[in-house]
Amino acid sequence: MDTGQFDDSELTRYAEKRHLPKPDGLAEGADFVAENDDGHKLLFCFYDKEKEDFFKRLSNRALEEDKSKFRTIWFLVFLTHEEIAKCRQVDKADSWPRGFFLCMEEITEKALEFHGDTFGHPGTVCLGNKGDHRFRGKIKHFKAEVMRNDPVSEKDDCEHFKIRFKAPELKYMVPGQFVMLDTLPVEKRLLLEEAPLSATGKPFEYGNTFDLKPVSFLKRPFSIHRAFYRYFDSGYLRNMSLPPTLATISHTHFPDEFEIFYKVLKNGVGTNELKAVKKGDRIQMLGPLGQFQDLSKWRGNGIEEVHLVGGGVGMAPLVFFGQALKFYSFKLKAFIGIDRMETLLYSAPFAPTFAEDKENAYVYIETLSGIGLRPEDIRVSCESLNNTEWKYGRLPDVNYHEGLVTEQYASYLEGLGKMSKILVVTCGPQPMLSALWRITSKFDVPMKVLLEKRMACGIGVCLSCVCRIRKNGVRRYSRVCTEGPLFDAKEIDWE
Numbered sequence: 297m298d299t300g301q302f303d304d305s306e307l308t309r310y311a312e313k314r315h316l317p318k319p320d321g322l323a324e325g326a327d328f329v330a331e332n333d334d335g336h337k338l339l340f341c342f343y344d345k346e347k348e349d350f351f352k353r354l355s356n357r358a359l360e361e362d363k364s365k366f367r368t369i370w371f372l373v374f375l376t377h378e379e380i381a382k383c384r385q386v387d388k389a390d391s392w393p394r395g396f397f398l399c400m401e402e403i404t405e406k407a408l409e410f411h412g413d414t415f416g417h418p419g420t421v422c423l424g425n426k427g428d429h430r431f432r433g434k435i436k437h438f439k440a441e442v443m444r445n446d447p448v449s450e451k452d453d454c455e456h457f458k459i460r461f462k463a464p465e466l467k468y469m470v471p472g473q474f475v476m477l478d479t480l481p482v483e484k485r486l487l488l489e490e491a492p493l494s495a496t497g498k499p500f501e502y503g504n505t506f507d508l509k510p511v512s513f514l515k516r517p518f519s520i521h522r523a524f525y526r527y528f529d530s531g532y533l534r535n536m537s538l539p540p541t542l543a544t545i546s547h548t549h550f551p552d553e554f555e556i557f558y559k560v561l562k563n564g565v566g567t568n569e570l571k572a573v574k575k576g577d578r579i580q581m582l583g584p585l586g587q588f589q590d591l592s593k594w595r596g597n598g599i600e601e602v603h604l605v606g607g608g609v610g611m612a613p614l615v616f617f618g619q620a621l622k623f624y625s626f627k628l629k630a631f632i633g634i635d636r637m638e639t640l641l642y643s644a645p646f647a648p649t650f651a652e653d654k655e656n657a658y659v660y661i662e663t664l665s666g667i668g669l670r671p672e673d674i675r676v677s678c679e680s681l682n683n684t685e686w687k688y689g690r691l692p693d694v695n696y697h698e699g700l701v702t703e704q705y706a707s708y709l710e711g712l713g714k715m716s717k718i719l720v721v722t723c724g725p726q727p728m729l730s731a732l733w734r735i736t737s738k739f740d741v742p743m744k745v746l747l748e749k750r751m752a753c754g755i756g757v758c759l760s761c762v763c764r765i766r767k768n769g770v771r772r773y774s775r776v777c778t779e780g781p782l783f784d785a786k787e788i789d790w791e
């Protein structure tokens with residue numbers, strides 16, 4: 297945003313208009329409102345502990361007036377990252393509903409990056425002691441409360457479920473990380489530990505009947521499908537796009553609820569247990585696991601557009617990527633590969649509230665629309681797409697393809713003139729990943745792969761998850777749980 301758009305010291309006027317006490321003692325020009333021709337406003341304030349109450353009322357008022365339009369975006373500027381971290385706590389969020397946070401250290405860093413000549417040479421100024429400002433979460437073992445656990449449709453054989461749970465412990469979770477979760481609720485697990493063979497939980501006695509069905513012993517790995525931020529309605533990303541420079545250094549509140557989208561495997565012990573979990577149950581979790589990714593840095597590497605290419609349930613974690621990437625204002629396109637359209641059809645009662653046509657809503661299409669993707673940016677490939685199913689889609693007809701998602705993506709790339717600032721992020725079955733690697737290599741488009749391996753521990757101890765990688769010309773084994781699961785496609789030993 298160019299500085300000519302700033303109208304200095306407007307905060308006082310803003311407060312006056314809204315009958316709020318004037319913020320006294322603020323340095324001239326320390327607070328301002330930036331406004332563009334459409335009337336969208338960015339409101340900046342410097343955090344001051346003494347004025348917490350004033351800011352609280354101001355931000356509440358901004359929220360009340362703005363509703364879900366996101367015409368005024370509220371930024372609170374902090375001196376250090378430690379300060380920011382304290383105020384981003386979920387339990388402190390009431391003070392700054394729906395505000396975004398900026399940190400002086402990061403702003404300085406950006407200013408040096410873009411205007412090094414004016415502000416000094418990069419590297420000559422001390423930018424704090426971290427170098428990397430985004431916080432990495434410590435791995436926690438905790439109990440998460442289940443908010444809901446529903447199939448996506450009412451059909452008896454529905455195999456796709458969404459489980460939503462409260463877990464402020466995962467507030468630092470970023471896309472590309474995962475959790476290990478116990479698929480039995482805490483109470484049921486305790487019962488089993490006390491009476492392993494008894495279906496009823498009664499101790500061993502002659503005459504009792506036993507349940508010899510296999511029971512999960514280890515936790516199972518799952519990625520996050522979506523994160524929910526208190527005060528940010530679902531669909532807020534549709535109405536908002538931060539300026540790219542600001543987006544990379546902006547922070548929201550920490551999310552406190554999360555959703556996993558999972559497929560119940562036919563003979564899957566854990567996923568069949570998970571689908572029986574009820575609202576109010578508590579489940580044991582370990583996370584966040586896997587490598588921390590700072591997606592905001594991808595822009596620094598010249599990436600402006602990200603293509604999410606997902607096969608089957610592999611699309612689920614890419615939605616969380618989409619959510620974060622949209623926040624950092626990357627351009628997004630999604631390519632969904634599925635076997636049958638009907639497996640993704642929501643039954644009306646389960647369709648999200650923002651679905652335009654609840655009778656004909658499709659799982660990934662609705663969710664991707666909810667995080668701000670336009671219909672023209674969503675493409676679907678389906679192995680058997682008959683004409684009856686076509687009419688339900690709310691995407692342009694040309695965005696449907698009968699066949700494999702890799703075919704659709706290859707022809708999309710062929711039709712593209714320029715592809716220098718694109719990155720592909722993908723997840724799905726192995727043959728799809730290998731085919732996509734051949735396509736992206738041919739077009740010289742960088743690709744990141746989210747690998748899924750069977751995992752027993754999730755923390756690098758059991759070696760059940762190894763894959764072969766090739767780094768600096770040397771082939772070796774890598775543990776997907778600790779070095780991944782997100783890998784540079786170049787590093788994977790595809791042979």
Ligand SMILES: Cc1cc2nc3c(=O)[nH]c(=O)nc-3n(C[C@H](O)[C@H](O)[C@H](O)COP(=O)(O)OP(=O)(O)OC[C@H]3O[C@@H](n4cnc5c(N)ncnc54)[C@H](O)[C@@H]3O)c2cc1C
Pocket residue numbers: 474512516517518519520556557558559560561563564565566567568609612613747748749750751781
């Ligand atoms: C990092 C990571 C993230 C994941 N995220 C998701 C997600 O978001 N949604 C989702 O639905 N699933 C996800 N999975 C896969 C999920 O972990 C498995 O589907 C689940 O563990 C199966 O458990 P189960 O007890 O039902 O199956 P099991 O009873 O353990 O196995 C049943 C059958 O499925 C096969 N199987 C089990 N797990 C895998 C696997 N990972 N790869 C290939 N074959 C397997 C087994 O070989 C066996 O034949 C993820 C896996 C990883 C490693």
Ligand code: FES
Pocket residue numbers: 750751752753754755756757758759760761762775776777778
């Ligand atoms: S799951 Fe145990 S080492 Fe990766």
